[in-house]
Amino acid sequence: MQEEIPSPQEYYTTFPLYQGIRLSEENTSAIRSLLSSTTAVDTFCPSCGEKSTFQFKQFICKPIYCKEGVERSFLYNMRFMGASIATPERKGIPSTVWVHGLWVSEFICSRQNDNDFSIHENRLDNHPLIISSWVSETSLMKIGQYPSIRDMEDSSYKRFRKVISTGDVREIGTALGLYAHGVGVGSYVYLRRVYERLILSLGAELAKEEGWENKAQQKFHSMRMDEKIERVLTKLPDDVEHYKPLYAFLSKGVHELSDEECLAYFEPVKDFLFMILDDLERAKARQESRKKITANLNKIVERHSGSRG
Numbered sequence: 001m002q003e004e005i006p007s008p009q010e011y012y013t014t015f016p017l018y019q020g021i022r023l024s025e026e027n028t029s030a031i032r033s034l035l036s037s038t039t040a041v042d043t044f045c046p047s048c049g050e051k052s053t054f055q056f057k058q059f060i061c062k063p064i065y066c067k068e069g070v071e072r073s074f075l076y077n078m079r080f081m082g083a084s085i086a087t088p089e090r091k092g093i094p095s096t097v098w099v100h101g102l103w104v105s106e107f108i109c110s111r112q113n114d115n116d117f118s119i120h121e122n123r124l125d126n127h128p129l130i131i132s133s134w135v136s137e138t139s140l141m142k143i144g145q146y147p148s149i150r151d152m153e154d155s156s157y158k159r160f161r162k163v164i165s166t167g168d169v170r171e172i173g174t175a176l177g178l179y180a181h182g183v184g185v186g187s188y189v190y191l192r193r194v195y196e197r198l199i200l201s202l203g204a205e206l207a208k209e210e211g212w213e214n215k216a217q218q219k220f221h222s223m224r225m226d227e228k229i230e231r232v233l234t235k236l237p238d239d240v241e242h243y244k245p246l247y248a249f250l251s252k253g254v255h256e257l258s259d260e261e262c263l264a265y266f267e268p269v270k271d272f273l274f275m276i277l278d279d280l281e282r283a284k285a286r287q288e289s290r291k292k293i294t295a296n297l298n299k300i301v302e303r304h305s306g307s308r309g
């Protein structure tokens with residue numbers, strides 16, 4: 001069970017389900033303000049297919065004490081029920097009890113609202129983000145999320161299908177999924193497999209171009225990751241050297257890394273990989289377009305010289 005309380009941005013987007021956060025006298029008010037948060041969150045909207053801001057809409061459910069003697073209600077919007085709300089302090093109940101119960105918050109994608117002003121606020125299909133949490137006597141747990149964390153991942157990484165294999169694209173998806181569920185070493189291992197295969201294939205290309213002998217290729221294979229990256233620098237984006245500290249991290253054996261370290265490095269390592277893949281994709285598109293121009297040009301030249309002769 002973790003002690004640290006995530007930010008609303010983290011909790012309402014990527015924080016994993018069923019991971020307990022310890023509840024104590026000291027952090028009750030922090031947990032209460034997290035669950036009562038009405039701050040907008042930024043995340044990928046699967047309905048829009050791009051990043052969006054989700055504005056807080058309402059509490060669908062929230063634990064409330066009523067003066068009418070009902071000990072605890074989980075009703076939404078008590079003012080419609082004609083009940084009056086009491087604070088547990090007034091009843092002499094410990095402050096931790098104040099947050100116990102089921103909390104369900106609803107956020108709405110602001111892109112959807114931007115695009116269609118005619119939408120009635122109670123329509124159900126306006127790209128909602130719904131989070132439910134359960135607070136027991138000892139912990140807070142996120143117990144539901146719609147759309148799922150997996151669906152809310154940005155799937156734009158699939159654009160790399162043009163430059164890496166379907167298997168590699170799938171492994172990037174697995175890495176992102178594991179990271180979203182707080183699995184540090186596991187997510188990093190998947191990312192690193194894609195890296196290694198990419199660097200090896202760039203090495204093979206370079207060997208072909210420069211006519212390396214088998215021995216040199218073998219030497220390349222036995223190099224550390226940072227040395228391999230140095231060797232294939234001409235195949236990588238121009239500014240890749242700015243990211244030298246990452247090469248060293250990539251060279252470490254998985255057994256040398258802690259789960260926390262892998263989680264901390266995941267985003268920069270992923271961005272570094274995506275930067276290289278975007279660059280390769282652009283280079284490939286440039287090459288294809290040149291090939292097409294040359295082919296069309298040759299056709300014209302051939303026709304022209306044919307008509308002359």
Ligand SMILES: [Zn+2]
Pocket residue numbers: 045046047048049052109110111112127
């Ligand atoms: Zn949306």
